[in-house]
Amino acid sequence: xxxxxxxxxxxxxxxxxxxxxxxxxxxxxxxxxxxxxxxxxxxxxxxxxxxxxxxxxxxxxxxxxxxxxxxxxxxxxxxxxxxxxxxxxxxxxxxxxxxxxxxxxxxxxxxxxxxxxxxxxxxxxxxxxxxxxxxxxxxxxxxxxxxxxxxxxxxxxxxxxxxxxxxxxxxxxxxxxxxxxxxxxxxxxxxxxxxxxxxxxxxxxxxxxxxxxxxxxxxxxxxxxxxxxxxxxxxxxxxxxxxxxxxxxxxxxxxxxxxxxxxxxxxxxxxxxxxxxxxxxxxxxxxxxxxxxxxxxxxxxxxxxxxxxxxxxxxxxxxxxxxxxxxxxxxxxxxxxxxxxxxxxxxxxxxxxxxxxxxxxxxxxxxxxxxxxxxxxxxxxxxxxxxxxxxxxxxxxxxxxxxxxxxxxxxxxxxxxxxxxxxxxxxxxxxxx
Amino acid sequence: xxxxxxxxxxxxxxxxxxxxxxxxxxxxxxxxxxxxxxxxxxxxxxxxxxxxxxxxxxxxxxxxxxxxxxxxxxxxxxxxxxxxxxxxxxxxxxxxxxxxxxxxxxxxxxxxxxxxxxxxxxxxxxxxxxxxxxxxxxxxxxxxxxxxxxxxxxxxxxxxxxxxxxxxxxxxxxxxxxxxxxxxxxxxxxxxxxxxxxxxxxxxxxxxxxxxxxxxxxxxxxxxxxxxxxxxxxxxxxxxxxxxxxxxxxxxxxxxxxxxxxxxxxxxxxxxxxxxxxxxxxxxxxxxxxxxxxxxxxxxxxxxxxxxxxxxxxxxxxxxxxxxxxxxxxxxxxxxxxxxxxxxxxxxxxxxxxxxxxxxxxxxxxxxxxxxxxxxxxxxxxxxxxxxxxxxxxxxxxxxxxxxxxxxxxxxxxxxxxxxxxxxxxxxxxxxxxxxxxxxxx
Numbered sequence: 001x002x003x004x005x006x007x008x009x010x011x012x013x014x015x016x017x018x019x020x021x022x023x024x025x026x027x028x029x030x031x032x033x034x035x036x037x038x039x040x041x042x043x044x045x046x047x048x049x050x051x052x053x054x055x056x057x058x059x060x061x062x063x064x065x066x067x068x069x070x071x072x073x074x075x076x077x078x079x080x081x082x083x084x085x086x087x088x089x090x091x092x093x094x095x096x097x098x099x100x101x102x103x104x105x106x107x108x109x110x111x112x113x114x115x116x117x118x119x120x121x122x123x124x125x126x127x128x129x130x131x132x133x134x135x136x137x138x139x140x141x142x143x144x145x146x147x148x149x150x151x152x153x154x155x156x157x158x159x160x161x162x163x164x165x166x167x168x169x170x171x172x173x174x175x176x177x178x179x180x181x182x183x184x185x186x187x188x189x190x191x192x193x194x195x196x197x198x199x200x201x202x203x204x205x206x207x208x209x210x211x212x213x214x215x216x217x218x219x220x221x222x223x224x225x226x227x228x229x230x231x232x233x234x235x236x237x238x239x240x241x242x243x244x245x246x247x248x249x250x251x252x253x254x255x256x257x258x259x260x261x262x263x264x265x266x267x268x269x270x271x272x273x274x275x276x277x278x279x280x281x282x283x284x285x286x287x288x289x290x291x292x293x294x295x296x297x298x299x300x301x302x303x304x305x306x307x308x309x310x311x312x313x314x315x316x317x318x319x320x321x322x323x324x325x326x327x328x329x330x331x332x333x334x335x336x337x338x339x340x341x342x343x344x345x346x347x348x349x350x351x352x353x354x355x356x357x358x359x360x361x362x363x364x365x366x367x368x369x370x371x372x373x374x375x376x377x378x379x380x381x382x383x384x385x386x387x388x389x390x391x392x393x394x395x396x397x398x399x400x401x402x403x404x405x406x407x408x409x410x411x412x413x414x415x416x417x418x419x420x421x422x423x424x425x426x427x428x429x430x431x432x433x
Numbered sequence: 434x435x436x437x438x439x440x441x442x443x444x445x446x447x448x449x450x451x452x453x454x455x456x457x458x459x460x461x462x463x464x465x466x467x468x469x470x471x472x473x474x475x476x477x478x479x480x481x482x483x484x485x486x487x488x489x490x491x492x493x494x495x496x497x498x499x500x501x502x503x504x505x506x507x508x509x510x511x512x513x514x515x516x517x518x519x520x521x522x523x524x525x526x527x528x529x530x531x532x533x534x535x536x537x538x539x540x541x542x543x544x545x546x547x548x549x550x551x552x553x554x555x556x557x558x559x560x561x562x563x564x565x566x567x568x569x570x571x572x573x574x575x576x577x578x579x580x581x582x583x584x585x586x587x588x589x590x591x592x593x594x595x596x597x598x599x600x601x602x603x604x605x606x607x608x609x610x611x612x613x614x615x616x617x618x619x620x621x622x623x624x625x626x627x628x629x630x631x632x633x634x635x636x637x638x639x640x641x642x643x644x645x646x647x648x649x650x651x652x653x654x655x656x657x658x659x660x661x662x663x664x665x666x667x668x669x670x671x672x673x674x675x676x677x678x679x680x681x682x683x684x685x686x687x688x689x690x691x692x693x694x695x696x697x698x699x700x701x702x703x704x705x706x707x708x709x710x711x712x713x714x715x716x717x718x719x720x721x722x723x724x725x726x727x728x729x730x731x732x733x734x735x736x737x738x739x740x741x742x743x744x745x746x747x748x749x750x751x752x753x754x755x756x757x758x759x760x761x762x763x764x765x766x767x768x769x770x771x772x773x774x775x776x777x778x779x780x781x782x783x784x785x786x787x788x789x790x791x792x793x794x795x796x797x798x799x800x801x802x803x804x805x806x807x808x809x810x811x812x813x814x815x816x817x818x819x820x821x822x823x824x825x826x827x828x829x830x831x832x833x834x835x836x837x838x839x840x841x842x843x844x845x846x847x848x849x850x851x852x853x854x855x856x857x858x859x860x861x862x863x864x865x866x867x868x869x870x871x872x873x874x875x
Contacts, residue, residue, distance in 0.1 A: 044479065045479045431872075
């Protein structure tokens with residue numbers, strides 16, 4: 001695949017050269033291939049194939065941390081030099097070493113040997129999406145189906161060298177009925193997604209949201225879908241749990257360890273071993289992962305730490321490092337975030353339901369205040385969708401609304417690096433027309 | 434093997450430099466490198482698309498092999514893609530006043546630290562400064578013999594301040610990005626402004642939601658132009674049936690005082706010397722005197738939809754060209770700020786932006802202000818916080834009743850199709866009747 005640039009060779013070279021230049025070196029390596037087929041309306045317009053290759057190098061010298069990344073195999077030496085050069089400008093910090101190797105026990109569900117990265121199976125999934133969408137009288141706007149395989153490795157000068165082979169499959173479809181839109185998607189590491197069901201759901205939302213009525217401004221019980229819940233949690237709760245934000249004075253949850261911060265039946269957990277998109281035995285800096293309870297029955301029990309933040313503030317890493325930080329460095333994140341608590345039939349009593357939110361990223365990450373537009377909003381009653389609602393905004397505060405959770409639904413779904421049920425909230429402010 | 438009807442390759446090689454300073458601590462500083470190429474091949478029907486690694490070292494034979502592979506992929510496509518003819522040509526890249534690459538990383542760190550330190554006013558609990566610099570050398574060639582090469586360097590910074598009083602926290606943020614050179618010198622005022630805003634917001638009330646007259650500042654009105662009409666005018670959305678303004682060219686969709694333009698030739702943050710499929714860039718008037726005049730197009734959507742010009746295709750390195758906005762703005766009217774306030778009478782002034790989003794098929798958009806003020810009898814009153822605005826494209830554009838004469842552009846990044854591209858949005862102050870304002874205040 002890459003003459004002279006295969007994985008172990010490039011990792012060994014970087015570790016060897018880095019050992020001469022600094023105290024410690026770490027290499028994060030990814031390689032992968034993917035294909036996707038794209039619908040333009042209801043016919044295939046584009047077929048894509050890609051290979052990816054990338055390294056992130058981190059160097060530590062006298063407590064100064066430097067990082068750099070490249071996707072160009074011929075520039076690994078420039079990348080190493082750039083990491084060291086950047087490190088000379090970083091403020092030195094308390095540092096007690098990269099992790100050493102341990103025997104990782106068990107396995108996580110991230111690889112499906114039945115996944116073939118080829119265009120034909122992607123084309124076949126598009127047929128499934130379209131067949132599902134045909135269940136409702138809608139026009140298909142577009143859709144996508146893709147398959148991927150990747151290889152991830154983390155290695156460091158303390159002897160860690162872990163690898164993980166991963167597969168992925170994803171589909172999405174967007175439909176419209178008049179001016180009523182519907183979007184649905186699913187992603188998995190296994191061939192266990194159902195394109196027909198995804199197409200059917202997108203079409204359902206487009207078709208059933210048409211002809212919605214107005215809602216008067218006021219206070220209503222609101223049910224948010226897992227997709228909508230994920231957007232609010234991802235924009236507000238996840239950054240508030242980051243140890244870096246806590247210690248930097250930017251988190252609503254700072255100083256609240258041991259305090260009741262959510263409703264007393266609600267727990268929030270990061271479970272790297274669950275069947276989700278973020279499942280992994282080691283984090284992005286080679287620390288073995290563990291199940292991490294952030295909030296237990298409403299009481300804040302832990303923040304998330306990576307090594308650098310833990311060392312700086314005399315805490316312990318929670319194996320919460322993920323890749324995606326600036327310039328190829330790790331940052332604090334989540335693997336598979338779960339909400340736990342008693343499950344109910346939450347849609348029996350009348351409430352406003354929203355499948356999606358428009359503008360959740362505009363929520364205030366520091367205070368948790370937000371006001372967003374609802375997408376595919378319905379009245380829900382007797383466990384089922386009733387009349388659609390044409391247009392409504394929802395305003396509130398993420399922390400106080402999760403303090404007033406009225407119930408968790410029975411079925412969870414994977415949304416990015418979260419696995420969430422629908423959630424019912426009491427007395428939310430809805431701005432109607 | 435069959436020959437492709439068309440192919441193009443866009444290769445971008447460059448480096449991204451960043452500095453991150455958190456409460457006076459240099460968290461990280463450094464440079465990373467990227468090198469990506471994308472090949473598009475038009476088969477009998479639609480596109481085969483391949484990302485190519487190490488394009489710079491590819492021989493012509495290897496490129497022919499890649500074209501063959503992309504053609505194979507294209508065999509599953511069904512859409513009969515037609516490309517409209519479009520003028521080629523490239524604009525000169527605006528000169529850099531001070532080339533960021535000539536300034537050491539150490540000096541940039543020091544300058545950013547000065548801006549970040551200026552935000553550390555009494556009452557401020559947290560400060561953060563970030564600098565990014567993105568330099569890319571673009572090489573484009575296609576099967577028609579067009580070939581372009583240019584280099585661009587975009588850079589800029591943001592500063593965040595969080596004020597704290599007991600349990601209460603609020604944030605203020607300022608940012609400026611540019612393609613005309615290093616902008617870090619003598620900018621401590623930006624740190625102070627962010628801090629003063631955060632402190633002032635501690636005493637602001639949550640806004641009360643409902644329908645009211647709203648005066649938007651130039652930054653927020655620019656986001657309004659981007660979300661409320663810009664996206665819906667993108668030719669790919671029109672072509673696929675995902676825009677509520679499809680089939681409405683020539684229709685009055687807004688007040689007759691309203692003119693909205695997208696112009697990639699302006700030397701602002703969304704500038705492109707040539708578009709991502711080698712087409713010459715030009716200004717497009719989306720709305721002229723309230724009438725929908727043009728869509729934004731690439732070659733394919735122009736051929737399929739008409740009404741407009743190609744030249745609006747943009748792509749991040751290694752990804753497919755997509756119809757995108759560049760520098761989008763509402764043109765100046767003639768009202769002064771005082772006249773706008775007086776015309777507002779009782780309502781709300783909304784300022785700054787935390788971003789926005791639109792569902793162009795449904796025609797509903799939302800965007801969020803950083804802060805606002807109650808307007809009473811034409812005068813600014815108490816400060817409010819956490820206020821957003823939503824609207825319906827087809828009615829809201831009629832609700833713009835007055836435009837100021839003080840247009841300003843603001844820079845940001847716009848996400849679509851998984852690609853985030855640099856844009857600028859702008860407007861003068863504008864007055865909106867019957868705006869739907871979202872807030873949690875009672």
